[in-house]
Amino acid sequence: MAIRTQRTERRADALSKARIVEVAIEILDAGGESALTFRSLAARLTTGSGAIYWHVADKNDLLGAAADHVVAQLMAEVGCGAEPREAIRAIALGVFDAIDAHPWVGSQLFREPWRPAMLQIVEGVGGRLRALGIPDRVQFDAASALVHYILGVAGQNAANARLARETDRTDRAAFLAGVAARWAQLDPTEHPFVRQMATQLREHDDRKQFLAGVDLILAGVETVR
Amino acid sequence: MAIRTQRTERRADALSKARIVEVAIEILDAGGESALTFRSLAARLTTGSGAIYWHVADKNDLLGAAADHVVAQLMAEVGCGAEPREAIRAIALGVFDAIDAHPWVGSQLFREPWRPAMLQIVEGVGGRLRALGIPDRVQFDAASALVHYILGVAGQNAANARLARETDRTDRAAFLAGVAARWAQLDPTEHPFVRQMATQLREHDDRKQFLAGVDLILAGVETVR
């Protein structure tokens, strides 16, 4: 029974929360939120599904830790630019691009506002607003507005990515073109604006439009300075 | 076997999509997203779980239809105020209050941007922006910014409500106080802004802050007019 004893021998790469999160991110990136199950994760880690619970409280904790890891990495890459406005833009774009690469993060950011992911984003944006030297009251309103706007786009992109996967229109441009086509067919008297927006949606750069929204809020902040 | 024949007799209130959605909303409001299952729904409708599939494609369709119903009602109540800026504020507050009453709607708004719920919000906001007579380009950026901001707050409130239910801190004020307490205990050198924000969070009116965000974006729009 040499095979048997070898099988149960202690593995070289012992299980750890870091390793579990790492593999979880790989599964999420490859197959979306529905692909991550304790069974698929255990199979990839060549262990039992129950073993994961020794390192992770539950699935919520696992998803939260995975999102924290992605956001921590992105915030480290953003660094601390000199000019506050530019730094805020960099953070916003960093989150946008991170959700583009890991769509499932978008829906995770909302859960548990005391998690590192959310705290880092709020601190990153709010700290730069404080550096702008605007009144306290405005600081909090502006930080809240910017973070909620970023979350909103993140959540929408996450949902779109899920739908794109289901429809087999893998890339974002093709998916948005599909949405535009639907919008364009709406009743002109009931939805004149959405119809007009559809033509824009077909050829627009949504990353650029995202940044335009950030600038719009920042411009509003200057107003009440 | 009189009982048996009576049991299988056709009910007075026949099943319909409208009736299914109505009861689904009741369950969602009472017990949150996790309370709605085809089994619980079938029990409340005194029918088999399979019967629901005759009127509804799947759970996604059911949740979407429920959210559409709530949003349609709220948009009807908002009406069409004279001044565009006031109308946008009214729509935003309408969505905010609707999610306060039906938190599960918050996470549903993201899914399928061609659903009536999303279309009505985009049209409502965008149409009023057009009435302001600003350039096309700015109109679309502003509509995108406003809708994504509203969605972001909606999603966050939905997540908070779910957490509040799990923690038994049913009302929003108590939940936010709990978040504030956590934030206040953070490391002052790592999270100076979030710590300062915590004291604000404890006693602030988040409905008012939500409106302040809308005004901030509208002020930004005036800038590029």
Add this chain to the structure above:
DNA sequence: ACCTGAACACCGTTCAAGT
């Protein structure tokens, strides 16, 4: 045409049993 409810193929989570 519409409804019934058992059956199927999954989940997350637990836990006695192992090393």
Add this chain to the structure above:
DNA sequence: ACCTGAACACCGTTCAAGT
């Protein structure tokens, strides 16, 4: 201390069978 994997209590969805 850490891992294993069967078992439990659920899900959404399907579908033969009924009226």
